Amino acid sequence: MxxxxxxxxxxxxxxxxxxxxxxxxxxxxxxxxxxxxxxxxxxxxxxxxxxxxxxxxxxxxxxxxxxxxxxxELSSSYLQSLDEVHEFYSVCRALVPDPADTIHLASFAGPLDITYLARRDGSTMPVVSPIGRSLPASCSATGKSLLAQLSESELDARLGAVDRLPAVTENSITAPDELRRHLKIVRDNGFGVDDEETTPGLLCVGMAVPAARGAQWAVGITMLKARSGHEGLPAAVDVLRSVTSEMARRLGS
Missing domain, CATH: 1.10.10.10 (Winged helix-like DNA-binding domain superfamily/Winged helix DNA-binding domain)
Structure with missing residues (x-):
């Protein structure tokens, strides 16, 4: 045929x-x-x-x-048609009315890439992730959180023919085996971390939105590492748990 x-x-x-x-x-x-x-x-x-x-x-x-x-115009119409984008903004307004750090929504754009589709700017955080920006999932916090939700067979299908992953900074993970080991930590923790892997000076944490048929969306928080440091991660994780859980509830996941 x-x-x-x-x-x-x-x-x-x-x-x-x-x-x-x-x-x-x-x-x-x-x-x-x-x-x-x-x-x-x-x-x-x-x-x-x-x-x-x-x-x-x-x-x-x-x-x-x-x-x-x-x-x-077409991009705007597409984003407005997505329930996930609508609920992201609604949940952020309700649960995080005045964020200090930038909160963003990302989704898979390909087997090993994510794209930012929505963003709520923080009062102390400069814009570094414009809507529409794509990044390798292997070095972004939201991307790692989504990859960690895949089964071993699904991950094998995406990484099978890859010898080297793209590097955005010198801290990016480039070896597939290292990424696999890292994703086990992400699964255990329930969130992914980008420690200057996509942008020097920035620390990001990401968490997948729970979904019965497999996570396709993740929410992330971007912080200035010099201001928040790793000490700011627990509070950011708490915010992400609240936001992703409420999004999942509203979306019927």
Missing amino acids: SGPVRAPAVLRAMAVLEQLEGASARHPLSLAALAARLGVPKSSLLSICNSLVDARLVRRTEGGYSLGHRVV
Whole structure:
């Protein structure tokens, strides 16, 4: 039986959008650069870019292309459609009305990646995890808490062909065997810790939202290590237990 039919033009358009993820109005990506990255003729690529510009998914400037405003509108609509995002904000307002540290909601974005989908800023914590940012699950507190919920067979399927995990800082875990050992500690503790593994100077703790069919969401708290240190972890864990338990109750998990 043949697989599902796919439209090549749509796949190329998606490839263009992915390449423009790091571009901006000040630093756009030229047509020539896009063509070189994607390995397609400029003439073919131009028609795709023109269509994306017409749809406001891409913005064209003198220097090239960057993502357009329509991407933001679609992203906002997607986030507003998620019950988990709605309940995250509702629970945080009820249980943590004036957080000192930033609280964020993350979910798997791939087998070994997480993406931040919501954030409640703390009064003393600068924004370091913008909504939409993706990170390796292996070195983020929320990612570790989600990986720790997987069965051994599920974890094997995700790590099976991986020789080295991506490093974000010099403290990131890069060896799959070391990650497996670390996840056992996360399971025993009930929460994951990111000790300057994604951003120097920051200490993060994450906890999965309980779910009968397997956790897909996790809540994390990011702290300035110089201010809170490891002494601040117990209080953060207590907050996470309250938030994740209440989210699970409201979501019927």
